Structures are given as structure tokens and as C-alpha cells.
Amino acid sequence: MKKLDDMHPLSATLFFLCVTLIPMFIPYPIITAVSFIGAAVYVTVQEGRASVRTHLWVGLLFVILTLVNPLISHKGATILFMINDTPVTLEALLYGLNSAAGLSSVVYWFAAFARIMDSEKLLCVFSVISARAALVMSCALRYIPLIRAQFRKTKTAQRSLGLYSDGNIVDKIRGDMRVFSVVITWALENGIVTADSMAARGCGSAKRTAFTTERFTAFDAFAAAAAAVLTGVCAAAALYDRLDIAFYPDIVMSEGSLLGAAAQAAYIILAAVPTILSAGVDIRWRYLRSRA
Amino acid sequence: MPVLDNIRIRAAVKYLIAFILIPAMAVAGSVAFDEKRHIFISLAVAVLALLVFFTGYDKRQVGTRRMVITAIMTALCLIGRFIPVIKPMTALIILTGMYLGCEAGFLTGALTALISNFWFGQGPWTAFMMLALGLIGFAAGLISGVLMKKKAVLIVFGAVCGAAYSMIMDIWTVLWYAEGFSFKLYAAAIGTSVPYLLSYVISNAVFLYLLGKPVGDKLMRVKIKYGV
Amino acid sequence: MAILTVKGVSFKYPLCERAAVKNVSFGLEEGEFVILCGAGGSGKSTLLRCLKREVIPNGEFTGTVSVAGEDTADMDTSRSAAVIGFVSQECEQQIVTDKVWHELAFGLESIGAAEDEIALRVAETAAFFGLNDKLHMDTAALSGGEKQLLALAAVMVMRPKILVLDEPSSQLDPIAARSFAETVRRLNRDRNITVIIAEHRLDNILPFADRLMLLKDGELVLCEYRDSAVSSGDEGLLSEMPATVRIGHELGCGGRYPCDVNSARHFITGSFKNDVRITEKEKRPLGEEKALEIKNVTYRYERDGKDIIDGLTLSVFKGEVFALLGANGSGKTTALSLISGGLRAVSGSIKVFGKRLKDYKNNSLYTGTLAMLPQDVTTLFLHNTVREELEEMHIEQIPFGLEKYLDKHPYDLSGGERQLLALAKVLAVRPRLLLLDEPTKSLDAQSRGRLLKILYELRQSGMTIVIVTHDTEFCAECADRCAVLFMGRALSPVPAAQLLADNDFFTTPASLISRGHYDLAVTPEDVITLCRKNGRKDR
Incomplete structure (x- = not known):
């Protein structure tokens, strides 16, 4: 058993894609609600106290998205009240609520995803698609701090020539453009050094091996397969219209069916697994420690 | 690839993929499926286009130096996105496309979107941003001849790209939020994003005016001296 | 058989009339440690780059470079990349990836080695270079000296036969430079790696050298065993030599030149009187x-x-x-x-x-x-030519002989010339x-x-x-x-003079050589003057 953080990045990515794409494409209330709650709980477990900020801004997004629809769309049979002679309907409000839950859960999931994907993992995933583009990306990432440091150095140097001043906004913009320009030359010229260092070590001479410290274990394979199967169940239910919902004029949902229920169960498992894994690993760790 | 040796055929293929095949797929998709699946189709198309590009990039023989210079331009664009309000990001993507070619332009745009969204918020929209910024770089590469000749054209091109970028992302917002596309929502979305649109247009124009020549000179020098 | 054979190598940069390297031929035996000397702009760096196919600059190259009798131009790319290792002076920009372990693996990844092999060789190299506790560190967190050692390790992972080092320690502080030199020496002696190195300060590496080569205006004018090379008395060569050798030469030590402080000290204290202990300055x-x-x-x-x-x-x-x-x-x-x-x-x-x-x-x-000359002078250069750089500061009378370079790009100047340009700009604010x-x-x-x-x-x-x-x-x-x-x-x-004569670390080789024998002699000139004044001891 491993936390999502420690899983092979490919499995983790597949997992996240499944868990986020399903509520995007199957806007069925139970699915979106499960996704929203599952993501919120996972973010809380993952970030602890720091999660408050994420909750606040996702909450704000949720409220806005909920309210926008009834203000714009006036379809629906049940009129709640009128604003300036235009009706606000229950169906439109529920529609808004449903999409808001789906959309903000996506934001939640991706926040969690971005948190566990460091640059090494990102490169590992990306090199599956294109090793060369991954190399470009890795180089770019490495140069960002270098360029920033050079920017600071250049500013000091130019200042002592009397060519940079931040006395007023025009001077500052002019000065910053100047420094930026100096840094661009520096970056391009030094990029050639990096390129030569890469070429000297055989870059571009053969098909690259992607060497990583990540290992693809049986558990990773199992997790990936499980995610695929569970997603398959949801997709089947969607294809056979077992998870349909129409909001206008009245709310009509698909009738209960075995496949529909199975899909909902499958998604509940998917959304709960990240939290269960995190909690499970923690509990087992404490247990092992207490025995030692 | 002997078939693609001919420069004209290659250019034709480039045009075809960028401006005909991908939109055609989007249109076909929306006709073939009902409107609930618009978002699905558009996302699939964006991801597919990116995949086509990246796997193609892997097979192409690109010199190491060119690769690294592309990476450096990407790093500069990324830093550019962190500057508040007036961002040189898109201007730099356009310049990369102009001087280093379509591929480098696309790659710089797409990677800038992908990487910077780890700070600015990752989501399904990343695929659209990657495609939109990538296509801006690609387009700049296609018409680089014209852009290099007249500064005014370059600035107008930058401004148009800024506006187009904002409006493309608005389409995505609408598709994401509602089932199917509605002009009313689209108008609302464009309305709310006017400040962004203006910021893009102004930044692109300003930075292409200020950086166009110096950055162009620098890239030309690297190209000539180091054979990039 | 010679491990490295260079035949008729010439190189010309585009848009240049003069060749940077002219018809250079030499051969090196396995396990040799060779120093390439030459003034700035003599083509040292270009020649070193010409030895490795992958880093030959953009321009016209002729000649052949063979390793163990095999022309590198005929080797397949992954072998030619591995067989000669190349390290340049820019410690920061030579590093490609952002984790230490990945940097070590990079070369082997490039030539498509199997994953298990990569892991084993990375493990081995990390152990040799003492990088084990740093494997998971960000490369950006390393010091300059550690970065340069990592660059060397990242090359050694590929098991080269020959190491080509282009001023590897010019950006390092004295302690890091010393430890880098000693690591190179260890590779040379323990692993039988052939080393050819250019360096702007020879104090650390001269004692290790088997041979010296001297390049003048792109031509190889000298390629001799160390002692005979030094005793050839070539002015250009001597000016680059450390204080020990210069003192030895000036005072006519003859035969074996003192390459380290101890032997120079023996020579001085053994041969010269010390009735006058201090120079009047x-x-x-x-x-x-x-x-x-x-x-x-x-x-x-x-x-x-x-x-x-x-x-x-x-x-x-x-x-x-x-x-x-x-x-x-x-x-x-x-x-x-x-x-x-x-x-x-x-x-x-x-x-x-x-x-x-x-x-x-x-x-x-x-x-x-007030004005400041920064450590990295390129932070001062904005324009495309030296002329524009000078005009920006309203410099009318061009100082330091910079007229020759007016139309050059600042980045095309050598290190010394850049320094002069930067100094000119800084001094322009009077x-x-x-x-x-x-x-x-x-x-x-x-x-x-x-x-x-x-x-x-x-x-x-x-x-x-x-x-x-x-x-x-x-x-x-x-x-x-x-x-x-x-x-x-x-x-x-x-x-x-007082501080330098009184300390063991913040001191100069001349002071260490003459300490106890003379007082406050901290430059080679001080020592030479004092020795001459006192005269040789009677036998």
C-alpha cells in the first residue's frame, strides 16, 4: 500500500485524470457531489491546516458558479421569485449547483494533483509522450532560478553605473526593460554552454533512455488497472444513458438501474481511494512504530 | 522521411494540420454528437493536437543547441508570466516563433502554459491554453517573413493574438460551464474578461514594440554564430 | 601506441580571416598529464574543443583526431561521446538537470544505456566522488566547487579514456580549485585517464604535469616534458608559470625547476645568503x-x-x-x-x-x-557591439586599446578583453x-x-x-x-605585506618560500631582489 504521493507518477496521473474527468463528462448529481466531497476531504487530509486557504477560494468559486446560472438562464418550470420581471427558477438554481459542484471539484482535484507532482514526476510522465520535449521542459525549469539570480545581479550592476533607478514608475519600467534585455543576451549565450555540455555527453546521438528513481511496482499496476476498470463501469453507464439528467423544464433523472448503481458505487470508490490510502498508510506506520 | 523532403509539401502539411484538420475535427465532432458532448469533443481535439505535435517533435532531428535555446525562451516566457498586469509572455512566444520557427514557437507556447499553470492553477483548461499559446507561436513562425519586415505588422499581429487568445479561452469557459455553446453566455464571458483582453492586447503591443528589435537581434546572432 | 593522435588540425571561425588553430599535430601516451599553455586569444580553447567532435565550434575544421588509432570521425556517435570527456569553465551552465543523480545519469541516458547499467555506474561514480549524500539534492543548491566536481563526475560516468579540461577551475575559489585539481590528479594516477588541461593559474597542477604544450597564435610551438619545457626559457611560457618556477628561473636554479613551495624554499635557503632581510619599499x-x-x-x-x-x-x-x-x-x-x-x-x-x-x-x-566593477562583467553589457557599449557611456577617447574590438560583440571578447571593456564603462562615470x-x-x-x-x-x-x-x-x-x-x-x-607575511592561509607562495629567511617578502620580485642583493652562499 502506498500513498498517491509515493506511487509511480504514471499511475498517479492516470488516477487523477479518471477521478476528475468523470464528473466533468457525467454531470449526474450524485457523481458531482461525491467528487466534491471526496476532493474536499482529500485536500484536508493532504494539506492539514494549510488547506483552509484552498477551501476558502474553492468555496467562493462554488458560490459564484452556483449563482451565475439562475441569473442568466430562465428556463425551468418552478419559479422561485422574480428579479426585475425576470423569473429565477428552481431548476436553473439546481443546475447551477450541480455544475458548480462538478467544476469546483475539478479545481480541488487539480490543486491536490499539482501538490504531489514535483518537477521530477512531471518530467517522468512527460517523457512517456515525448522524451525530447521533456528535455526542453527540464532545461527551462533549470534555467528559471538562474535567470532570476542573473536579473538581480544585473540590476545591482546597472544601478551602480547610474543606468537603473526606481525613483518613479517610468524610470523603473525603463530600467527593468534594460535589465531584462541584458539578461536575455546572457541567457541565450549561456544556453549555448549548456547545449555543448549536453552534446559533449552524447545528447541526440541515440534514443534516450529515461532513467528515473521512480519504480513501477505491482501496487502501481494494480492501482492503474483498478482505476481503469472503475472508470470503464462509469463510462458504460453513461453510454447506456443510465446516468442522465435533464433539468429543463422539469428535472428528470434516469431511472434506477443496476448499471447506474454500480457506476455510482465505482465512482465513490475512486473518489475515496486517495484519502483511504493516505489514512491507511499513516495508521499502519503508527502501528508498526508502536510495535517496535 | 523522404516524402516530406520537399519544403513546400512540408509547409502544406503544417498549414493543413494547424488550420484545417483540427478545426474540421471540432466541427465534425459537434455535428456528429449532441451538444452535451461539446466539451468532450473540444478537449479531445486539444489533447489530440498536442499529442500529434509532441510525438512529432520527438521524431524530428532537432539540434541540441536549438533545443536548449527553445528551452531558454520558454524559461523567459515563464518568468514573463509572473510579472503582474503587463506580461511579456506572449510577445516572447511570438518572437520565438518568428526567429526559431513554427515548431519552437509552438513548443514554447505549449510548455509555458503547462508549466506556469502549476503556479496559476492546473486544470482541464491547461490543454486549451497550451493549444492556444502554442498556435500563436506556430502562426508567428508561419508568417515570420512578413512580421520581420514591418514593425507595425508585428505589433498589430501581437494585439490580434492577445485578443484572440482571450476570446478562445472564453469559448472554453462557456463550454465548460454550460451544456453546449450559447452566444448569450459567450457574450457575458467576453464582457467579464474585458480587463484581461485589454491587458493582453496592450502587453503584446507594448512588448513587441520594445523588445521586437533587441530580442530579434539577439536571436539572430545566436542563429548565425552558433548555427542554431 | 599513443592514446590520442592529433594530425594537422586547423580551425577557422566564420567571418574571420585568420585561422584560430593552425595545423596542430601531436600525440599523447596513455596516462599522461599534459598542460596546454598559451596567452589569452592564442587558440587554446578552440584547440581543446577541436579534440572532441561534439563540441567543435561552428566554422571550418580540418584534420583528424584519433583515439587509440581510431579516427573519432568514424566512430559511432555514442562511442565518440563517451571516449573523450570534456569539462569547461562555466560551472553553473554546464549542469543540465536539477537533481544530482539525474545529472550523473544524463550522459548514459543520452547514449541509450540500459537502466540497470545506468544505476550501477551512477552508484559507482557517486561513491568515487563522495557524492552519495548529495544524490537527491538540487543541483542549484551546490557550491561552485561542488558543481564543477559534479560536472567532472557526470563526464566520468561515461568511462572516458581521455579528459579534456578547458580552464575548469577559473571560476572557483582557491580551495575548491585545489580540490578539483587533486581529484583530476587522482583520476589520472589511479584510473590511468589521460588528461589534457588548460588553466589560467598553474600553481595547483604544475607539480602533476608530465608534459607542457605551448600555443602561440594558433600554432603549437612547444610540446616537451615539463622540466625541459620550462628550461627552454620561453618568455610566454614563463609568464604563465607559478611564482616558484619564476623565482627559480630568474635566479638560475638550472636543471630541475622548483614546481612546489618546498623545493623552491630549499633552493633559496640553500643557495642564498640572508644578510639583508628586507627590501626598502x-x-x-x-x-x-x-x-x-x-x-x-x-x-x-x-x-x-x-x-x-x-x-x-x-x-x-x-x-x-x-x-x-x-x-x-x-x-x-x-x-x-x-x-x-x-x-x-x-x-x-x-x-x-x-x-x-x-x-x-x-x-x-x-x-x-562611486562605481563598482561586478564579479560577472557580462551584467554590464547591453548592446551588440563594443562601440555602442562605449558610446552609451559617452566615452570619446577609447581607453585600454579597445579600438581593435570596436565592431565585435561583447560576448565575442576573451575574458581579459571583457574585463577591460567593463572597466572602461565603469570608469566613464569618473x-x-x-x-x-x-x-x-x-x-x-x-x-x-x-x-x-x-x-x-x-x-x-x-x-x-x-x-x-x-x-x-x-x-x-x-x-x-x-x-x-x-x-x-x-x-x-x-x-x-605584513598580513600576508604573517599568515599561513592568507598568504602568497613567495612569502611561504622566503619566510624565516627574509622578512616581508611577499611577491616573487621581492624575493628575487633580496636574493640578488645578498648573493649566493659560498660553497
């Missing part, structure tokens, strides 16, 4: 007026960080050349930034010519009062107080000499100069007084 009277007065200054980079500068108190008199020595990370550059107004002190006061820094309004500090941050880093012997001359002239004209440096020999040549920066404070300043 002209004493420059110091004015009473203070050009720079620092009182109790503290500075820290982060609110909860430690004080980098902690109660720094220091006065520099008008017309003085003052040197600030100190180990790596002792806050030398920070101190300079504080003086130049680039950073603002947390507490304490800094006065320049009696006026507090913050009382200089509207850039008036930088017009006619400062009365000049700050220099590590001015001799990455300078070859010739440019160093030229810089010394310029500083001497500036001093004559009454300018006050503050130098921050690792280079004690430079300090001995030009500084009036110096102080050591330690724990954020400047230990009490004393005349330069």
Missing part, C-alpha cells in the same frame, strides 16, 4: 581624509536568517588601495553591495567621502563618486571611489598584468580603490592595506 603616505567609513553595519538576507554582515566597522583613506580578503561565503560580495548602495544595511552607517549613502539623492552617488569584486577571477597571467598596470595608474591619479578578492598574490602586488572578513566583521586592517 617606497612608503606611500596615507591621507587623513576618509574616503569610506563604515560603522557597525549589519545585514541579513532574510528576516529570520543569520547576519551575513555583523557589526562591520572599517575605514578606507583617500587615495588608498584597500583589499578585503576572506573565505567563501564570508560576505565579501555582500559588503561590497552594501557600500555601493545595491543593498541597504539593516543597521549602522556607511559614509562615502564624509556623506551618508542615503544623503546622495537622485543617483548622485553614481555620477562622479568615480573617486572604485569598488572591484574579484577582478582577477578567470583572468590569465597576461590580462592580470595589464589590470595591475591600470590599477597602478588609477592609484597614481588619486583614486581610492577597494578590492574584494581571493587572490592573495594580486593583493600583494597592489594593495596598501588589507583586512580579513570573518564572521561578518573585518579583522583589524594592516599593511598588506
Whole structure:
């Protein structure tokens, strides 16, 4: 058993894609609600106290998205009240609520995803698609701090020539453009050094091996397969219209069916697994420690 | 690839993929499926286009130096996105496309979107941003001849790209939020994003005016001296 | 059989009339340690690059380079990349990836080695270079010396037969340079790696060298065993040699030249009398007026960080050349930034010519009062030609013989020429107080000499100069007084010769050679003068 953080990045990515794409494409209330709650709980477990900020801004997004629809769309049979002679309907409000839950859960999931994907993992995933583009990306990432440091150095140097001043906004913009320009030359010229260092070590001479410290274990394979199967169940239910919902004029949902229920169960498992894994690993760790 | 040796055929293929095949797929998709699946189709198309590009990039023989210079331009664009309000990001993507070619332009745009969204918020929209910024770089590469000749054209091109970028992302917002596309929502979305649109247009124009020549000179020098 | 055979190698840069390397041929035996000498612009770097197919610059290349009889041009790409290792001077930009383990794996990944093989070789190399506890570190967190060692390790992973090193320690501080040299030596002696190296300071590596090669205007004029090369008496070669060899040569030691301090010391104390123990040097009277007065200054980079500068108190008199020595990370550059107004002190006061820094309004500090030559001079270059760089500063009379380079791009200049251009720009604001941050880093012997001359002239004209440096020999040549920066404070300043003659680390080879035998002799010239004055001992 491993936390999502420690899983092979490919499995983790597949997992996240499944868990986020399903509520995007199957806007069925139970699915979106499960996704929203599952993501919120996972973010809380993952970030602890720091999660408050994420909750606040996702909450704000949720409220806005909920309210926008009834203000714009006036379809629906049940009129709640009128604003300036235009009706606000229950169906439109529920529609808004449903999409808001789906959309903000996506934001939640991706926040969690971005948190566990460091640059090494990102490169590992990306090199599956294109090793060369991954190399470009890795180089770019490495140069960002270098360029920033050079920017600071250049500013000091130019200042002592009397060519940079931040006395007023025009001077500052002019000065910053100047420094930026100096840094661009520096970056391009030094990029050639990096390129030569890469070429000297055989870059571009053969098909690259992607060497990583990540290992693809049986558990990773199992997790990936499980995610695929569970997603398959949801997709089947969607294809056979077992998870349909129409909001206008009245709310009509698909009738209960075995496949529909199975899909909902499958998604509940998917959304709960990240939290269960995190909690499970923690509990087992404490247990092992207490025995030692 | 002997078939693609001919420069004209290659250019034709480039045009075809960028401006005909991908939109055609989007249109076909929306006709073939009902409107609930618009978002699905558009996302699939964006991801597919990116995949086509990246796997193609892997097979192409690109010199190491060119690769690294592309990476450096990407790093500069990324830093550019962190500057508040007036961002040189898109201007730099356009310049990369102009001087280093379509591929480098696309790659710089797409990677800038992908990487910077780890700070600015990752989501399904990343695929659209990657495609939109990538296509801006690609387009700049296609018409680089014209852009290099007249500064005014370059600035107008930058401004148009800024506006187009904002409006493309608005389409995505609408598709994401509602089932199917509605002009009313689209108008609302464009309305709310006017400040962004203006910021893009102004930044692109300003930075292409200020950086166009110096950055162009620098890239030309690297190209000539180091054979990039 | 020779491991490396170079035949008729010539190279011409595009748009240049003259070839940078002309018809160079030589052969090296396996396990040899060879130093490539030559003044700046003699084509050293170009020749070294020509040895490795992958890094030959853009231009016209002719000739053949063979490894163990096999022409590298015929090798398949992954083999030719592995068989010759190449390390250049830029420690920062040579690193490609952002984790140490990935940097080590990079070369093997490129040539498509199997994953298990990569892991084993990375493990082995990490162990050899003592990088095990750093494997998961970010490369950005390493010091300059560690980065350069990593660059070397990342090359050794590919098991090269030959190492080509292009001024590998020119960006390093003396201690890191020393440990780098010793690692190269270990590879050479224990692993039988053939080494060909160019370096701007030869103190560390000369004792290890089997052979010396000398390049003049792109032509190989000398390729001899070390002792016979030195005794050939070639002026160009001698000017690059460390103090020990120069002293030996000037005083006619004959035969074996002293390559290290101990043998030079034996030679001096054994052969020369010491009735006169001290040279009379002209004493420059110091004015009473203070050009720079620092009182109790503290500075820290982060609110909860430690004080980098902690109660720094220091006065520099008008017309003085003052040197600030100190180990790596002792806050030398920070101190300079504080003086130049680039950073603002947390507490304490800094006065320049009696006026507090913050009382200089509207850039008036930088017009006619103070200027700083930064460590990285490329931070000063904005334009495409030297001409534009000079015009920007309204320089009409072109100094330092820069006329020759007016139409060149600043980045196309050699290290020494760049330094001159930067100095020209900095001096154009007509400062009365000049700050220099590590001015001799990455300078070859010739440019160093030229810089010394310029500083001497500036001093004559009454300018006050503050130098921050690792280079004690430079300090001995030009500084009036110096102080050591330690724990954020400047230990009490004393005349330069006194400090250098009295210490074991902050000292010069000349001082170590003559210590006890003569007093206050800190430059090779001091030692030579004293020896000549005293005469040889009677046999």
C-alpha cells in the first residue's frame, strides 16, 4: 500500500485524470457531489491546516458558479421569485449547483494533483509522450532560478553605473526593460554552454533512455488497472444513458438501474481511494512504530 | 522521411494540420454528437493536437543547441508570466516563433502554459491554453517573413493574438460551464474578461514594440554564430 | 601506441580571416598529464574543443583526431561521446538537470544505456566522488566547487579514456580549485585517464604535469616534458608559470625547476645568503581624509536568517588601495553591495567621502563618486557591439586599446578583453571611489598584468580603490592595506605585506618560500631582489 504521493507518477496521473474527468463528462448529481466531497476531504487530509486557504477560494468559486446560472438562464418550470420581471427558477438554481459542484471539484482535484507532482514526476510522465520535449521542459525549469539570480545581479550592476533607478514608475519600467534585455543576451549565450555540455555527453546521438528513481511496482499496476476498470463501469453507464439528467423544464433523472448503481458505487470508490490510502498508510506506520 | 523532403509539401502539411484538420475535427465532432458532448469533443481535439505535435517533435532531428535555446525562451516566457498586469509572455512566444520557427514557437507556447499553470492553477483548461499559446507561436513562425519586415505588422499581429487568445479561452469557459455553446453566455464571458483582453492586447503591443528589435537581434546572432 | 593522435588540425571561425588553430599535430601516451599553455586569444580553447567532435565550434575544421588509432570521425556517435570527456569553465551552465543523480545519469541516458547499467555506474561514480549524500539534492543548491566536481563526475560516468579540461577551475575559489585539481590528479594516477588541461593559474597542477604544450597564435610551438619545457626559457611560457618556477628561473636554479613551495624554499635557503632581510619599499603616505567609513553595519538576507554582515566597522583613506580578503561565503560580495548602495544595511552607517549613502539623492552617488566593477562583467553589457557599449557611456577617447574590438560583440571578447571593456564603462562615470569584486577571477597571467598596470595608474591619479578578492598574490602586488572578513566583521586592517607575511592561509607562495629567511617578502620580485642583493652562499 502506498500513498498517491509515493506511487509511480504514471499511475498517479492516470488516477487523477479518471477521478476528475468523470464528473466533468457525467454531470449526474450524485457523481458531482461525491467528487466534491471526496476532493474536499482529500485536500484536508493532504494539506492539514494549510488547506483552509484552498477551501476558502474553492468555496467562493462554488458560490459564484452556483449563482451565475439562475441569473442568466430562465428556463425551468418552478419559479422561485422574480428579479426585475425576470423569473429565477428552481431548476436553473439546481443546475447551477450541480455544475458548480462538478467544476469546483475539478479545481480541488487539480490543486491536490499539482501538490504531489514535483518537477521530477512531471518530467517522468512527460517523457512517456515525448522524451525530447521533456528535455526542453527540464532545461527551462533549470534555467528559471538562474535567470532570476542573473536579473538581480544585473540590476545591482546597472544601478551602480547610474543606468537603473526606481525613483518613479517610468524610470523603473525603463530600467527593468534594460535589465531584462541584458539578461536575455546572457541567457541565450549561456544556453549555448549548456547545449555543448549536453552534446559533449552524447545528447541526440541515440534514443534516450529515461532513467528515473521512480519504480513501477505491482501496487502501481494494480492501482492503474483498478482505476481503469472503475472508470470503464462509469463510462458504460453513461453510454447506456443510465446516468442522465435533464433539468429543463422539469428535472428528470434516469431511472434506477443496476448499471447506474454500480457506476455510482465505482465512482465513490475512486473518489475515496486517495484519502483511504493516505489514512491507511499513516495508521499502519503508527502501528508498526508502536510495535517496535 | 523522404516524402516530406520537399519544403513546400512540408509547409502544406503544417498549414493543413494547424488550420484545417483540427478545426474540421471540432466541427465534425459537434455535428456528429449532441451538444452535451461539446466539451468532450473540444478537449479531445486539444489533447489530440498536442499529442500529434509532441510525438512529432520527438521524431524530428532537432539540434541540441536549438533545443536548449527553445528551452531558454520558454524559461523567459515563464518568468514573463509572473510579472503582474503587463506580461511579456506572449510577445516572447511570438518572437520565438518568428526567429526559431513554427515548431519552437509552438513548443514554447505549449510548455509555458503547462508549466506556469502549476503556479496559476492546473486544470482541464491547461490543454486549451497550451493549444492556444502554442498556435500563436506556430502562426508567428508561419508568417515570420512578413512580421520581420514591418514593425507595425508585428505589433498589430501581437494585439490580434492577445485578443484572440482571450476570446478562445472564453469559448472554453462557456463550454465548460454550460451544456453546449450559447452566444448569450459567450457574450457575458467576453464582457467579464474585458480587463484581461485589454491587458493582453496592450502587453503584446507594448512588448513587441520594445523588445521586437533587441530580442530579434539577439536571436539572430545566436542563429548565425552558433548555427542554431 | 599513443592514446590520442592529433594530425594537422586547423580551425577557422566564420567571418574571420585568420585561422584560430593552425595545423596542430601531436600525440599523447596513455596516462599522461599534459598542460596546454598559451596567452589569452592564442587558440587554446578552440584547440581543446577541436579534440572532441561534439563540441567543435561552428566554422571550418580540418584534420583528424584519433583515439587509440581510431579516427573519432568514424566512430559511432555514442562511442565518440563517451571516449573523450570534456569539462569547461562555466560551472553553473554546464549542469543540465536539477537533481544530482539525474545529472550523473544524463550522459548514459543520452547514449541509450540500459537502466540497470545506468544505476550501477551512477552508484559507482557517486561513491568515487563522495557524492552519495548529495544524490537527491538540487543541483542549484551546490557550491561552485561542488558543481564543477559534479560536472567532472557526470563526464566520468561515461568511462572516458581521455579528459579534456578547458580552464575548469577559473571560476572557483582557491580551495575548491585545489580540490578539483587533486581529484583530476587522482583520476589520472589511479584510473590511468589521460588528461589534457588548460588553466589560467598553474600553481595547483604544475607539480602533476608530465608534459607542457605551448600555443602561440594558433600554432603549437612547444610540446616537451615539463622540466625541459620550462628550461627552454620561453618568455610566454614563463609568464604563465607559478611564482616558484619564476623565482627559480630568474635566479638560475638550472636543471630541475622548483614546481612546489618546498623545493623552491630549499633552493633559496640553500643557495642564498640572508644578510639583508628586507627590501626598502617606497612608503606611500596615507591621507587623513576618509574616503569610506563604515560603522557597525549589519545585514541579513532574510528576516529570520543569520547576519551575513555583523557589526562591520572599517575605514578606507583617500587615495588608498584597500583589499578585503576572506573565505567563501564570508560576505565579501555582500559588503561590497552594501557600500555601493545595491543593498541597504539593516543597521549602522556607511559614509562615502564624509556623506551618508542615503544623503546622495537622485543617483548622485553614481555620477562622479562611486562605481563598482561586478564579479560577472557580462551584467554590464547591453548592446551588440563594443562601440555602442562605449558610446552609451559617452566615452570619446577609447581607453585600454579597445579600438581593435570596436565592431565585435561583447560576448565575442576573451575574458581579459571583457574585463577591460567593463572597466572602461565603469570608469566613464569618473568615480573617486572604485569598488572591484574579484577582478582577477578567470583572468590569465597576461590580462592580470595589464589590470595591475591600470590599477597602478588609477592609484597614481588619486583614486581610492577597494578590492574584494581571493587572490592573495594580486593583493600583494597592489594593495596598501588589507583586512580579513570573518564572521561578518573585518579583522583589524594592516599593511598588506605584513598580513600576508604573517599568515599561513592568507598568504602568497613567495612569502611561504622566503619566510624565516627574509622578512616581508611577499611577491616573487621581492624575493628575487633580496636574493640578488645578498648573493649566493659560498660553497
